[in-house]
Amino acid sequence: MRYLAGVTSLAYDREKCSGCGRCTEVCPHGVFAMREKRAAVVDRDRCMECGACAKNCDFGAITVTAGVGCASAIIRSMIVGGEPTCGCGDGTAASSGGCC
């Protein structure tokens, strides 16, 4: 299954890559693969913007705007402002039932 093409905020700078391979390990969708001793983005549209790669890249080669994909959370943030959050597990009772 694939989601919308060409929307991800994932950005990768090959110049900064040290070839450690961590990103290929943490990505649950096989977006990265090792090519000629460095990481390469091989399936960009599978990126779900979880942020695991960026968080674990020690060389700042990867940036991505990570966030929740809950439509209701995004609508809420459009109305009241702030970052979209599904409201579960952060002490707020914003979510009565459905959250991630």
Place this chain on the structure above:
Amino acid sequence: MNAAKGLKPVSLAFVTRKPPVWSTGSVETPAGSVRTAATALTKADRWGAVRSRISGFRMNYTVDPGLYAVGSPTQSSPVFVSANYKLSFDALRSSLAGIDGWIVVLDTKGINVWCAAGKGTFGTEELVRRVKTIGLDRVVTHRNLIVPQLGAPGVCATAVAKETGFRVLYGPVQAKDLKAYLDAGNKATSEMRRIPFPLVDRLVLTPMEINPAMKKFPVFAAIVLIAMGLQPRGVLFREAWQNGWPLLLQGLGSVLAGALITPALLPWVPGRSFAVKGWIAGLLTAAAIAYGAALPGGGLAGLMLALTLLFFPLLSSYIALQFTGSTTFTNMSGTMKELRMFLPIYLTGAAASVILVAVMKMKEWGLL
């Protein structure tokens, strides 16, 4: 109470609290007594899992954060990290049958590993703090932590190593692959590193899509019945029911199309956009119901059909769009794009539906 003043309740809590039913006893370590966890799930565990899938019960289905033992672990046994959502903990311990190991349960406020990692509660800071407070360096002699791969959005492996001396090894996505991962010398195949989204996984999520939608159904039903029953003489029951029940049926159909049919048939419903998928499923469902359930006759049938095919597929579309928050492969940028595109369509469709109902009523009253 006064006598207890000044005492740290942290250590007391562990000793005095009744052991959880899934605990089989305790083992002694240089860092203190550690509770053991059974690797076999009981009926109560399974019932808890069912309740978590269908209701708000899951909002408080937790395990106390801290260190646990499975089997008869030694100082060289592997350490697994988990969240304090009971379902996460159960998935881990039930996958460790026959393995001696340690489990570090982080305080993720009762949220599963992946969602908590997204929020940062399953994260570097909590992992570092937890490893230090339980004195893990005195429990084991090695310096490896097996962290679930889906915890990676919250954990910076290098920062954890710097702060604790423990190296983060990312384990497989699913706990059931842990045995194979350990047998291979802490190596996951590329298949173990991928997150699938099979039918069963999609289906278990649908009750929590249907429930919130159905909570709003009584309000919808009231509006429909009042609107349909509204006559110059007042709200009449016969008209309310006669013209209302096909719409109530359509409402149920929309919820099913958006919250059950779309998720279940996700790979086969055309389109990548969830709003489009939901609209298609909704249109087919609405047409099927309109065909099967006789629409009120007379001069209103055409308007009623127009209203049905305009409003209900859009409702299904909106409900299906909510499922983006539950899948394993959608992203925030895409969901935002869908919302920017479809929110105006939803609002326009709703306004047009209100106008259609108004026209219908005026025709009914002979005003048009």
